[in-house]
Amino acid sequence: MQTILEVNDVVKKYSDKVALNHVSLSVPEGTIYGLLGPNGAGKTSLIRIINQITYPDSGQILLDGQLLNPSHIKDIGYMPEERGLYKTMKVGEQAMYLAQLKGMSKQDAKKQLKYWFEKLGIEEWWNKKIQELSKGMAQKIQFVVTVLHEPKLLILDEPFSGFDPVNANIIKDEIIELKNKGTTIIFSTHRMESVEEMCDHIALINKSNKLIEGKLIDVKKEFRTHLYQVGILTDNVQQLMIKLSENYKLTTTEFKSLNNELQLEIDLGTRLPNELLQVLTENGQVTHFVEKLPTVNDIFIQTVSK
Amino acid sequence: MNILSLIIKREFIAKVRNKSFIVMTFLSPLFFVALMVFVAYLASMKGENKQIAIHDESGLFFKQFKNNDAFTYQDLSAIDVEILKDSVAAEKYEGLIYIPKQEVITDYEKNIYYISNDSPSLTFISKVELLVADKITHVNLQNKGIDTQVIDQAQAKVNLKLTKATGEETVRGLNEIKIIIGGAFGYFIMMFIIIYGNMVMRSVIEEKTNRIIEIIISSVKPFQLMMGKIIGTSMAGILQFIIWGVVGAFLLMGSSFLLGINGTPGMTTVEVVNTAGSISPEVLGDIQNYVHEILSLPLLSMFIYFIVFFIGGYFLYSSLYAAIGAAVDNETDTQQFLFPIMLPLMLGVYIGFFTVINDPHGSIATIFSMVPFTSPIVMLMRIPFGVPVWEVLLSIVILFATFILVVWLAAKVYRIGILMYGKRPSWKELYKWLKY
Numbered sequence A: 001m002q003t004i005l006e007v008n009d010v011v012k013k014y015s016d017k018v019a020l021n022h023v024s025l026s027v028p029e030g031t032i033y034g035l036l037g038p039n040g041a042g043k044t045s046l047i048r049i050i051n052q053i054t055y056p057d058s059g060q061i062l063l064d065g066q067l068l069n070p071s072h073i074k075d076i077g078y079m080p081e082e083r084g085l086y087k088t089m090k091v092g093e094q095a096m097y098l099a100q101l102k103g104m105s106k107q108d109a110k111k112q113l114k115y116w117f118e119k120l121g122i123e124e125w126w127n128k129k130i131q132e133l134s135k136g137m138a139q140k141i142q143f144v145v146t147v148l149h150e151p152k153l154l155i156l157d158e159p160f161s162g163f164d165p166v167n168a169n170i171i172k173d174e175i176i177e178l179k180n181k182g183t184t185i186i187f188s189t190h191r192m193e194s195v196e197e198m199c200d201h202i203a204l205i206n207k208s209n210k211l212i213e214g215k216l217i218d219v220k221k222e223f224r225t226h227l228y229q230v231g232i233l234t235d236n237v238q239q240l241m242i243k244l245s246e247n248y249k250l251t252t253t254e255f256k257s258l259n260n261e262l263q264l265e266i267d268l269g270t271r272l273p274n275e276l277l278q279v280l281t282e283n284g285q286v287t288h289f290v291e292k293l294p295t296v297n298d299i300f301i302q303t304v305s306k
Numbered sequence B: 001m002n003i004l005s006l007i008i009k010r011e012f013i014a015k016v017r018n019k020s021f022i023v024m025t026f027l028s029p030l031f032f033v034a035l036m037v038f039v040a041y042l043a044s045m046k047g048e049n050k051q052i053a054i055h056d057e058s059g060l061f062f063k064q065f066k067n068n069d070a071f072t073y074q075d076l077s078a079i080d081v082e083i084l085k086d087s088v089a090a091e092k093y094e095g096l097i098y099i100p101k102q103e104v105i106t107d108y109e110k111n112i113y114y115i116s117n118d119s120p121s122l123t124f125i126s127k128v129e130l131l132v133a134d135k136i137t138h139v140n141l142q143n144k145g146i147d148t149q150v151i152d153q154a155q156a157k158v159n160l161k162l163t164k165a166t167g168e169e170t171v172r173g174l175n176e177i178k179i180i181i182g183g184a185f186g187y188f189i190m191m192f193i194i195i196y197g198n199m200v201m202r203s204v205i206e207e208k209t210n211r212i213i214e215i216i217i218s219s220v221k222p223f224q225l226m227m228g229k230i231i232g233t234s235m236a237g238i239l240q241f242i243i244w245g246v247v248g249a250f251l252l253m254g255s256s257f258l259l260g261i262n263g264t265p266g267m268t269t270v271e272v273v274n275t276a277g278s279i280s281p282e283v284l285g286d287i288q289n290y291v292h293e294i295l296s297l298p299l300l301s302m303f304i305y306f307i308v309f310f311i312g313g314y315f316l317y318s319s320l321y322a323a324i325g326a327a328v329d330n331e332t333d334t335q336q337f338l339f340p341i342m343l344p345l346m347l348g349v350y351i352g353f354f355t356v357i358n359d360p361h362g363s364i365a366t367i368f369s370m371v372p373f374t375s376p377i378v379m380l381m382r383i384p385f386g387v388p389v390w391e392v393l394l395s396i397v398i399l400f401a402t403f404i405l406v407v408w409l410a411a412k413v414y415r416i417g418i419l420m421y422g423k424r425p426s427w428k429e430l431y432k433w434l435k436y
Helices: A043-050 A070-075 A091-101 A106-119 A135-147 A165-180 A192-198 A216-222 A237-247 A273-283 A296-304 B003-017 B019-044 B081-089 B105-110 B122-143 B148-154 B174-210 B213-217 B222-259 B269-277 B281-296 B299-327 B331-356 B363-368 B375-385 B389-417 B427-435
Strands: A003-014 A017-028 A032-036 A058-063 A076-079 A153-157 A184-189 A201-206 A209-215 A227-233 A249-252 A262-267 A285-291 B050-056 B071-075 B095-099 B113-116
Touching: A003 A043, A003 A184, A017 A043, A017 A058, A017 A184, A017 A201, A017 A209, A032 A043, A032 A165, A032 A192, A032 A296, A043 A153, A043 A184, A070 A076, A076 A135, A076 B213, A091 A106, A091 A135, A091 B003, A091 B213, A106 A135, A135 A153, A135 A165, A153 A165, A165 A184, A165 A192, A184 A192, A192 A296, A201 A216, A201 A296, A209 A216, A209 A296, A216 A296, A227 A273, A237 A249, A237 A262, A237 A273, A273 A285, B003 B019, B003 B174, B003 B222, B019 B222, B050 B081, B081 B095, B081 B113, B105 B122, B122 B148, B174 B213, B174 B222, B174 B299, B174 B331, B174 B375, B213 B222, B222 B299, B222 B389, B299 B331, B299 B375, B299 B389, B331 B363, B331 B375, B363 B375, B375 B389, B389 B427
Parallel strands: A032 A184, A032 A201, A076 A153, A153 A184, B050 B071, B050 B095
Antiparallel strands: A003 A017, A003 A058, A201 A209, A227 A262, A227 A285, A249 A262, B095 B113
């Protein structure tokens, strides 16, 4: 897979505070890349550097193999966490202005805007002022303005904040559609469930340092615990528990189920799942057998609090 | 379209469409003209006539007091002083001049009284003193056997003829005219800087509080945004001033025509000359001299210099305003930074009106016409008095060099400031931002 964005050993200091401490990342083309980290970790600093709003003290950034330069502005679309538009300006004019600032011609901007406004069903907002719209509506405009110039790289900072579930879903679908068309999306968020759902790659930054980076599935493998959640209907609970504890560490647990079974969490260690399954099937009716995968949330908390 | 012109266009349209801008543009001249008309009306109105009682036991002085619009004097020497005092207390008279009889004429110097409820104005006091002293001097001279008529006839009147070294005749009061012309230019620059510099600052703060700033500067350079803002705002400002000028001139002409008030600035040159026709030919000659002098001022080069200093001064100051706007989160925090900006502006105007008029080429006037923060005002006031070209050019070079330096520094503060939210920065922090 081709790398679209490469961050090499970037350092950024603000007078006495280090915001980014030798951070390197590589973002593969056509993926959704989750940039995670607690508040103040350095995510926004990094994003601002990628957007050429500020510059790194040292290190370099390559977009499509080229050193980042002003001609890349039109290749990037950025939606900052702090949303904002000119309150007294009309939606259409404002969108046209922002599109032209990104280097679009008047005609292209108009055509693209028409397409997006129709797609999201917001044509009638064209002549309204932002201050007449609700916060969620303004967010939609913000999204349109960000993606309008068909950037190769889309940087979305907390893209779902401020949206109700219906609109959040619409935006989510649009993001996935953009990804399927080949756009690379960097996603900075605290909402782990959306990372879980959408991201192919993740990177975790904490206290100005990158701690984890990789394919989501690989990261999860790295953090795998070999714990299995097991549900079994058995006549003799006591006997089964004693038998299992000879070879495995186990604890009782609770998960949602329609049966009234014995619910266990079993640490397989280096043993294979089939061995355990065999013991279980000999002793009752297995209703549930699943590896307990680490959630991004677990990984996040575990790494950050280390 | 070029990015900078896009920004200029947006700023211009945003300003011009703003409701308060529209209201200000059309109401201000109306308000201003109404004020002028009101002042002119007040001035043309005759003041209240005040009755002054005079109890002159000597009989020498009453004739000195001539009635006029403001005062009517009544000789009430026959009535008892105490009764007159009561009348004054009862506000029948504004005041009472009481002159008790003296044996020796010089004793009157110290023994004349003015009795009133309200303390009299200084001009009134000195007028009474002058009239009485005049009479005493006259009597003194007569007592010494000198014919006062001879003295009156011997009174000389000198009229100093003013000429330039080149031999041209010139007129008195010309300095005042020159300072008015130069002052108008300087004052205009100051007003423009204050009004539109503030507008630039507010527009920066607005973008900051709207949080749109981060989107904009992910597309354009902060420097472009700042310059676009300054230029766009100044264009809106120039448009506003032109409208003010046109609307104001029409209103003034219309109102002076309607009310028939003479002497308002709406009068045309023809009217001035016509009015002058009724005055003695000597004065008419003076007026022709004034017109000649004004026309002989280097008007074209003055206008060009005005444009140059206007651009330099406005850009210099408005980039500072932009930097202040970027450094703070809301307008109430701007005060501590605005004061140092206002100071040189005010200083420029004061130096112009007090120092330049007395000594247009003195060292103070010369120095402040070189200092870039005051030169747009002070130099423009000096130019009508004739400043060597090299001095003007030096001043312009210093102004534009400073302007480039300040814009560069302001752009740095601006670049950092627009992304800083939260507490108001101190001067020390601003200095740190310059080093980022």
